[in-house]
Amino acid sequence: MTAVNHAWAVNPTLPIVLPLLAAFLLQPLARVSEPLARILGPVVLVACGWLIYQLWLAHGGEPVAVAIGSFAAPLGIVLYVDRIALLFAIAVPTFALLFWPWSVSGERAARESALLLLLVASVTGLALSGDIFNIYVFYELAAVASFGLVTVHATGRAYVATIRYLLQSAFGSLLALVGIAILYTKTGTLNLAQLSQVAPTTLHDAMGLASFALMLVGFGVKGELFPVNTWVPEVYATAPARVSALLAGRVHDALFERLMP
């Protein structure tokens, strides 16, 4: 696990940035040319899948941390690319393609596609992120995109379900944020790799346990309480699983390694 920026054939930020860019380009593009806007989403998703496959080939699933903007780990933000992250990252565009809204048309198609691309971008970011605050940001982005997707049917019941989901999810992420604040107070770092190193010594007390419990509950709210969506649950289910995997893989394991003899 080195923080060195290797000579990458493929930059791992691309599968996050491309769908994000496409999501915001889609609406204006739909005004200009609707057929082009209709194929933009699937094309970008296929490109993302291909990029992640290239990433896998380039590194054979060996875990690598990549600093963004060439700031090193303690201050900069890193992407942590390993086998399971790539697996989740490739599952996201695949599921998005499977659940792509082919049948809807008109302005609603552009709106739905944009939200779905936003979701893909944020969940890919969630999968590849190596910084716990970045995970929170991507998680909120995924949440907002999914709020939009839940209201897509535009019935009163959909709105009521959305507000219920929104309140629960927002309070959950607030709890996670409080957990992150405690974590930062205790350790002085937000980098997952560094956290796993310092966790056994600094988080081995009630405060560390409290911060972990808050984050687990906070991030867990979303996984458990998905209300009315009919066609993204699979895409969506990858997000909390991945966060749990990241948390469990780093903080939780480190905690328990220390707690067990």
Added chain:
Amino acid sequence: MIPFSLETILYTGAIGLVVIGAFGLVLSTHLLRMVLALSVAEAGGNVLIVLAGYRGEAVAPILGYAAPGTAMVDPVPQALVLTAIVIGVGVQALAVAVLVRIYRAYGTLELRVLVERMQGEISEAAGIPRSSSTHAPAGERPLPPVPALLSHQARGVRP
């Protein structure tokens, strides 16, 4: 007598705000109040993040603001809280937008009334009379009294 330091008071206040928000979310029966409670809780969370980098004797982390070597407040939580505030405001704006849509659809934000109207809509769509759900127990089902709702009914106002 326990000596209260400034930090103790600040931490208690921050956690207190989160707790007040949580209680507001759970206890209120009006959707707008729930959104307001959420924003109170978020304020508490943000204060807690700022406190994570706070030191009583330190100065603001601005280049050239103090002599070199002076203790500075940790700037990382301040950068984080900026992000958290922006995210919170965005989510609240979205929540209020959804509330407007709910009000247009059902004409109320009071939870009890809202649920009643939603169930009425569902029974209508199913083609059965409003109060004949097979899941409802026979006879009257008393609801615990809600002060706001009771006062509405006592005044004869349609909530």
